[in-house]
Amino acid sequence: MARILVIDDDAAIAELVKVNLEILGHQCSTASDGVKGLALAQQNRPDLIILDVMMPDLSGFTVCQRLRQNPNTTGIPVLMLTALSMTKDKVQGFDSGCDDYLDKPFEIPELQVRVRALLRRAGSVPQSASLPEILTAGEITLVPENLQAKVRERIVKLTPTEFEILHCLMQHHGQTVSTGKLLEEVWGYAPDDDVDTIRVHIRHLRTRLEASDRKYIRTVYGGGYQLVPEGFTKQSGE
Numbered sequence: 001m002a003r004i005l006v007i008d009d010d011a012a013i014a015e016l017v018k019v020n021l022e023i024l025g026h027q028c029s030t031a032s033d034g035v036k037g038l039a040l041a042q043q044n045r046p047d048l049i050i051l052d053v054m055m056p057d058l059s060g061f062t063v064c065q066r067l068r069q070n071p072n073t074t075g076i077p078v079l080m081l082t083a084l085s086m087t088k089d090k091v092q093g094f095d096s097g098c099d100d101y102l103d104k105p106f107e108i109p110e111l112q113v114r115v116r117a118l119l120r121r122a123g124s125v126p127q128s129a130s131l132p133e134i135l136t137a138g139e140i141t142l143v144p145e146n147l148q149a150k151v152r153e154r155i156v157k158l159t160p161t162e163f164e165i166l167h168c169l170m171q172h173h174g175q176t177v178s179t180g181k182l183l184e185e186v187w188g189y190a191p192d193d194d195v196d197t198i199r200v201h202i203r204h205l206r207t208r209l210e211a212s213d214r215k216y217i218r219t220v221y222g223g224g225y226q227l228v229p230e231g232f233t234k235q236s237g238e
Contacts, residue, residue: 001025002119003044007037007063008052008081013104017050017081020108021115034058038066041073048118051098053082053089061096068097077118081106090200099161100187101197117188137173138229140209140216142166151209151216161186162205169217169227178224198225 004026008014011032018028029044031037034055041049049067053060060080067073078098082089085103093101100114135142141150147163149156158166164186169177179198202217202225209216214231 001027002047004028004048004050004115005037005040005044005046006030006050007034007055007060008050009033009055010052013052013081016108017111020112024112024115026115034060034063037063041067041076042070045072046076048115049076049078050115051078051080053080053084053093061092064093064096064098079114079118081111087196087199090196091203094200094204114187120188135167135170137170137227139214139231140166140170140227140229142170149209151211152214154211156208158205158208161201162208165201165205166209166227169225170229173227173229176220176223176226181224 001024004021006014006017006028008017008030009032014030014032018030021028029040029046031040035057037049037051038058040046051060051063055063058066060082064078064080067076067078077100080093080098080101081104082093082101083104084093090101099118102111102114135144139152142148142163143150147158147160149158149163149166165182168182168185179195182198202219206215206217213233215233216228216231218226218228218232220226
């Protein structure tokens with residue numbers, strides 16, 4: 001099973017997470033602050049890191065940024081586990097490089113599901129990136145081997161999660177894709193719709209794809225998101 005590092009200055013939370021992941025057969029170690037956590041991550045190269053945000057000396061955001069900057073740890077999946085639940089906090093977490101974000105207090109089964117989903121994706125490019133064909137819809141072409149999208153004449157580099165989201169939307173272009181379907185196809189689980197997580201990633205994807213005069217992802221309120229591959233200029237529906 002997987003080697004998991006839990007970085008949390010709350011000893012009770014760290015032990016709770018450790019015990020419940022060891023029940024699944026994983027090998028868990030803990031660190032009580034970000035400095036120790038970075039050292040253990042560098043030394044042991046775990047398969048997954050579960051990271052608190054509000055810690056002394058180094059916040060989880062800073063720890064995650066440093067993990068991503070280090071070639072030895074840049075590919076390790078990171079699940080942020082934190083009491084900070086505002087959308088701006090999730091934006092900062094994903095901007096710092098985390099792969100998933102779970103609010104405290106949390107349910108143990110949901111933690112276990114998210115850990116399984118991250119481990120399933122760990123150490124490889126997204127499943128859809130292994131497809132041999134280049135997918136084209138309207139003004140957008142998805143290049144799997146490079147995790148890139150060509151938007152008209154622009155080449156856009158995507159993160160693995162952004163790639164998966166765009167791939168899902170392109171497969172269903174012209175249709176509304178619900179947040180639940182995105183969670184299931186991209187993250188590998190389908191709990192109650194995690195609207196904030198989807199919103200943050202869609203916002204990032206829009207920033208990469210859109211130009212001042214062209215938009216490609218429309219929000220269908222109460223329904224989900226719809227890719228308009230030929231582009232549109234009006235902001236209605238966003």
